[in-house]
Amino acid sequence: MSRSNSVHYPAYLSETLGTLILLAVVVGSGIMGEQLAQGNTAVALLANSLATGCALFVLITLFGPLSGAHFNPVVTLLSAWQKQLTWSQVPGYLIGQVVGALLGVALAHGMFDLALIQQSTHIRTGGPQWLGEITATAGLILVIQCIATRGKLELTAACVALYITAAYWFTSSTSFANPAVTLARSFTNTFAGIAPSDVAGFVMAQLIGAGVGGGLARCLHGGKQ
Numbered sequence: 001m002s003r004s005n006s007v008h009y010p011a012y013l014s015e016t017l018g019t020l021i022l023l024a025v026v027v028g029s030g031i032m033g034e035q036l037a038q039g040n041t042a043v044a045l046l047a048n049s050l051a052t053g054c055a056l057f058v059l060i061t062l063f064g065p066l067s068g069a070h071f072n073p074v075v076t077l078l079s080a081w082q083k084q085l086t087w088s089q090v091p092g093y094l095i096g097q098v099v100g101a102l103l104g105v106a107l108a109h110g111m112f113d114l115a116l117i118q119q120s121t122h123i124r125t126g127g128p129q130w131l132g133e134i135t136a137t138a139g140l141i142l143v144i145q146c147i148a149t150r151g152k153l154e155l156t157a158a159c160v161a162l163y164i165t166a167a168y169w170f171t172s173s174t175s176f177a178n179p180a181v182t183l184a185r186s187f188t189n190t191f192a193g194i195a196p197s198d199v200a201g202f203v204m205a206q207l208i209g210a211g212v213g214g215g216l217a218r219c220l221h222g223g224k225q
Helices: 003-037 041-067 073-081 087-111 127-148 153-170 179-185 196-220
Strands: none
Touching: 003 041, 003 087, 003 179, 041 153, 073 087, 073 127, 073 179, 073 196, 087 179, 127 153, 127 196, 179 196
8 A cells, every 4th residue: 555545544444434324324214214104105204314314414523524524426526626635535535435335235234134235126217306416416515515614514514414304305306416325226125226227317417416516606605615
């Protein structure tokens, strides 16, 4: 391992562990919610959204000082574009996020005695859902970029957690807003899943949303992002 990589190792491990736990929460709470809801989708979604929001607050607070707590490739890419992160760090972040996400799905399956790797059959596609993902991701990036300028990690953690909890409910896509999360959720045929054929459409919408959110934040802060 090079000296440069060893210096950044805690950040890469932070991104891996944080994304792993996030996906375990997203998928696990979806499974538990669906089991307990007895067919009531609204109750299952409520359980899923609240668990995810709570986890995000804890994870951002815990791992923020180590890596910035991105857990999301679009956040990482935008950070590198804005020179808040070096491009040499980006591969380590992205690999950690994707590997962590896949392991988190497998962990959730293992806890509920399901096949560790599955293929989702949950169809999520079409213009309204893509618009939902653009909206969800743009809002997430806007929140992160604007709140983070105040330099208070706990405030950022709280605002991101609250926004994602809300976005579960007001977006047609239930707010994936994260390419690594989207890819990993194609490997679970549970409440949180997405069919593999629909992943590309969601990821493209997320990239567009990230650009929109980043542009809006830049305008609001007078080009100081």
